[in-house]
Amino acid sequence: MSDNNNGKLIATAIGAAVAGAALGVATVKLLDRRNGQPDQNEGGIISERPKRRSFIYEDPMGADVMANRDSSTTLFPHNHEEKMRRRIAARAAVEEDNLTPRRSVTVRVPATSANVGPGYDCIGLAVDLWSEVTIELADKFEITAEGDGADAVPKDASNFLVLGVKAAYDTARKEMPVLKYHVVSRIPFARGLGSSSAAIVAGIIAGLVLAGHRLPCWGSEALLQIAAGIEGHPDNVAPAIYGGIQVGIHNGTRWVTERVPMPSGVQLVMFIPDFVGKTSDARNVLSDTISREDAAFNISRTAFLINALCMGNLDNLKWGVQDKMHQPQRGSKLYKYLFPMIEAAESAGACCAYLSGAGPTVMALTSGASGDIFAQREKERTDLAVARAMSRAAEQFGIKGKLVVTNAANEGARVVRVEPPFSSDVITYRDNI
Template sequence: MTTKNNHPNSVTVRVPATAANLGPGFDSIGIAVEMWNEVTVEHGPFEVVNAGAGAETIPTDDSNLVVVGARAVYTARGARFPDLKFHSVNEIPIARGLGSSSAAIVSGIVAGFALQGDGCDPSEALELAAAIEGHPDNVAPAILGGCQIGVKSSDRWITSEIPLPEDLHAVVLIPDYVGETSKARGILDDQVSREDAVFNIGRSALLANALATGRLELLRHATEDRLHQPARSGIYKGLNTIIKAALTGGAHGAFLSGAGPCVMAFATGQEYTVAYEMTEAARLHGIEASTRVLRPTSRGAYVVGSEQLR
């Protein structure tokens, strides 16, 4: 259905979950995985309805990040923001380090473009989303799919995709408690030593190379980090034990997903053994958790019934 000016009356957008950092790539590398939020936006009296994961904790006013994302598009175009109804069905758990906020922002942005009858330019979507989120590591793969490197050059963001092995799986441990991104960022040092900077620079390069060339045995070293995980292990009990358990179970590498508390491991076999070992390690620390075995997805956000944005 369309309105008289050929703008659609409603759109439905799907956006994947994302994991950021991947160990050493702090605020600059992220990957999209097969877990999806679906958002329908239509013209009508303002309303926000949430269903699915964490629905009871998500705002239903104009601070809702789907609304924020949609509004950003109209503001960028100098257009009046109309009354809209927002209905979200969320599979991505809230505040666990799987990009729930980025998914909400991106879904609003994509819907905002679509409701104006425009195609969504990924570069413009990235600029808007990163301006809201503050960094590109989740929003870039949420928009583009795949594993993305995002860096800022002058006043714009540049992305580059890291090719992934076809048989790569992501094993995700999802604790039953939420993380606080502001707290997880607030405990980080403002300055780091040259030694730690070099440690992470080298491993970020090794990570990209290992994934692109399929030399997955390097991931054990390439997912190590000194910039954020050591500090965050103080607020996420058992983090280091869970990472070690994943490696013992057969994972190639493991790391804190985003700001946590989820832990993600890369595997190309023995995925359910890895999941079991991670769950047992969490249990020994008194942490109840579930696990998911997911595939990376090369598809980023899209309007249902349409093609990929890029």
């Protein structure tokens, strides 16, 4: 090898060494910056460099704003209740919220279908059948009713509607005035579609509006606490309040509920017998204890049901609604038609079928709906075939009733009219209420 080539190799080695050293220095500086270490400029003067900001939301309020709370802790995007709590704490109190009583209010509330098979006392869905309740200040107490069960509902203070209103005034710590009640009921009375829960929820909401009192929701779900406290469980009142499919529990301190998604295109087909079903009778046929095997069965089916709903796997719903805690007992002692009707509905194309609440209504879920069903080809849907199959099963047992096809309700109870209104020249609310 020539001297010229040797010189080139030596120069290349020296260049590589210098480049490596420079890269090492740059790496150390970069690490110092990421670790929050001060940097030095060419004159040896230390200069502070801003730390890299996290992509996680940080609390914008100072620690002195939140009494007895470390508000400098990191706030993650999913911490919705904590963000709401801090937002409320930072707001000035608006006392007028609790100082504006109303003269009259109308509340619209949906029917509900509880249990959905294995979810005894904890799962329920809102049904697109609605009742309206109007309550107003009056000179004398009076309850009037029209529609389904108008002659059967109590017309005295034992009515669940009155109990709900009283609970609202007790919560507001105000004396309950003399009121007049008018009910337009489109929820079948005592048929396992949550008519009593609808009355409770409507009464509480109406009472709160009339009293001029509002309740916190985030972190407390105060309205749910009152309603579930009267009803004893959340399976009906939770969907009546929030709509959709709700899964509710008591966490040892308060009632908590969460929404489960309803797959698109699902319809509800109900066979509603022409006789009432008493919840007390339906509970009396149940055993106080169940076997470990039956408990494991219901736990697995409940998990399977929730997963099928979340994943939109309609084929798995028929396994998810299976139950050994209440449906076999009620089917054998009260509703002989129950399991033959479930089998007939599923054989005709239903995704699943189950006893709605304490009965006697049988609920079937069908798929294939897209937009308005009356603008869609009947052969693309299964609701008519399922309804006919359920009707034939009822005839075999000499049971008369009616078939109703509707959808799940995405929203729960709401105020539709109020005097004086909430809307003003500054802001207009839905339906100009």
